[in-house]
Amino acid sequence: MIETVMTTAYTDQKPGTSGVRKKVKVFQQPHYAENFIQSVFDVIEDRVGATLVLGGDGRFLNREVIDKAIRMAAANGVARVIVGQGGILSTPAASNLIRQSGAIGGLVLSASHNPGGPDEDFGIKYNVANGGPAPEKVTEAIYARTRAIDQYRVVTSGEIDLDRVGTQELNGMAIEVVDPVAAYADLMQTLFDFTAIRGAELTMAFDAMNAVTGPYAKEILERRLGFAEGTVRNGTPLEDFGGHHPDPNLVHARELYDLMMSNDAPDFGAASDGDGDRNLIIGRGIFITPSDSLAMLAANAHLAPAYADGLKGIARSMPTSAAADRVAEALGIPAFETPTGWKFFGNLLDAGKVTICGEESAGTGSDHVREKDGLWAVLLWLNILAATGKSAKQIAEEHWAQYGRNFYARHDYEGVDSAAADALMAELRGKLSDLRGQSFGDLTVQSADDFAYHDSTDGSVSSNQGVRILFEGGSRVVFRLSGTGTSGATLRVYLERYEPVGGRLDADTTEMLADIAAAADAIAGIVRHTGRAAPDVVT
Incomplete structure (x- = not known):
């Protein structure tokens, strides 16, 4: 049964660089989430009969809002929703699913690296058909609609089981609940030399920060790459991230940093954030800044199978250091400087002008998806370490000796x-x-x-x-x-x-x-x- 619900517009739903982010209590106001979701549907052209991807980082309110979004999709003519089991999808995994399934776009429920819990943060953003965040012309249209909306549509009857993998139906719409990890892990295996990484017998510590990346890291690092059980720390996603701040920096991942600076440090250390799109890279005895990491990954990317033929170009956000520009100059390829926000990289990637992109806020990625990708960066580092037999510190010091x-x-x-x-x-x-x-x-x-x-x-x-x-x-x-x-x-x-x-x-x-x-x-x-x-x- 489709019900039309009368509502009153909120004036504070302007999407930022990554959608709308507010305190949970704001999203719990009557019709708040529904207003924004309906505004997205009202702006999306050709949504009738289309496929939509849905998922989030598992933070508090995630399942409840996903249930609402599915019901509203069914009431707005969407033919199929693909949703991660339990409502879970990392942001890069959602981007990949959108691209692989030919979806019109996707709703990603996350406040990224912000803390979670009843008194903390929640967010919703819309990604378009290329898998990347909606461009400004779309977010501006969504914002305009949120200020005028007076009703939304929702299917009020029928049950939705987010935990059962397989296909269900709601008011004629197919709900496809999928393993949130499998397609992403398979993609990573096509990009990197898993055999070489496994054969290098490296040791590492990965802090998933009780956020979405835990299941992905366990599958890829411990199962497919053979790292020891326990390599992935804080690997169970929790609604409040265990009471911690899921931002992979030297403040919130201090325990990992202290380990990597100790005499007991493994070869390599890394962390990811709430929704899996950011990364922290620490070698034994050395922290690699995100800006340096982008430059070093670009300089050595040819060592991984996916980038063996070289890069088309490198893009960085304006606040990111110019280290990557020096690599681009040496490689004879273009370097682009964009505003902060991954949506600005999307056009360059779609046009085939760049291969690798990065932001100083711990986000790096490539043309395999249209989002920054925390585990991708970790795996490229592992591939480089395996291919060269060098430590992260050696890679960094040799890079600086060559480029300044x-x-x-x-x-x-x-x-x-x-x-x-x-x-x-x-x-x-x-x-x-x-x-x-x-x-x-x-x-x-x-x-x-x-x-x-x-x-x-x-x-x-x-x-x-x-x-x-x-x-x-x-x-x-x-x-x-x-x-x-x-x-x-x-x-x-x-x-x-x-x-x-x-x-x-x-x-x-x-x-x-x-x-x-x-x-x-x-x-x-x-x-x-x-x-x-x-x-x-x-x-």
Whole structure:
């Protein structure tokens, strides 16, 4: 039975870089989730008779909202829904299923690396037919619809069993419950040399952070690649991620970091986040920054079967360090600088202009899907270690000796008062035209701008993507407000210093960036605006 339910629009459902993310209690308001889901269906063309993929990261509210979404899909003419067993699908696995099944798109229920639980975060985003996040023209249309919606449609009768693999029916719509891991694991096996990785007899520790990647890592690392049982730690997905913050950085994965810096460290350490699209890479005795990881993976990708013929190009988000650009130049391939958000990489991947993409926020991926992919990055690192017989530290040191080193850090000021954060950015933008030639300590500003991206594939322009201050000699600082939080604002400040070949390549990162950090505060008035004497998280 299809029921039409009258509703009242909410005004706060504007999708960010990865859909709508709010506190669970916001999503538990009457009709809140339904309004957003119906707005997506209202915007999707040709949904009648189409296939839709559904899944999430298993956080609190995941199953309840998936049940609602299935019922609403059936009421809106969708012919088939493919859903992960138990409502589970990592974000890259969802992207893969969309592409493999010819689906019109998919609803991915996740707040990514944000904490989960009744008092924490939830999110919904829509991915389009290429498997990637909806482009801005689609998210803008969805937002416009959320502000005008006055009713939604839902099938109220019939049972849905998310735990039984196989096909069910609801109001004439097929519900295909699938093993969430199998298709993704099979894809990984086509990209990498599993035989070589297994034969290298490496040891490793993988922290799944009680998030969605646990089952994927156990299947691939322990079963298919033969790593010892227990290699995957915190491998059971929990609705609250065990009370921890599922963000793979040096703060929230401290136990893994301490292990990798100890005398008992295995050969390789890695972690992934809430929905499986981010990664942390730590070799024995060395942390590899996400920016460096992107560059090193690109430089060595030819060692994996899928990339043996070389790369078409490399893309990075603007805040990501320029280390990957130096690799692209050496390889004679294009390098692209885009705004933050994986949707901007999608057009380049679809156009065949790039093969590997990355963001400094621990996201890397390739043209195998249209999302960043945490386990993919881990497996490519393992393939490189197996093929070279070198350690991660050797790979890094040899890379810097060849290309120079981009010392890099991101300072996050979390939960900043939104008005204060907006005032900081407005004041900063107001002084951009006057900064050139000014000196801050030993640093002199070469140029300053508010980054705007001109998409070479569709001609679109994305403005106000972050403020860049470039200093003479190749150093820089970038300021932007993140769209991934659920309360207040997160100010992100990116610090970068390039040290050329023959320079102080083994110096301490904090020491090398100290003058740039001081200049950042002097230019933007971080302490004055936020009241924070230090960042909450440094990565």
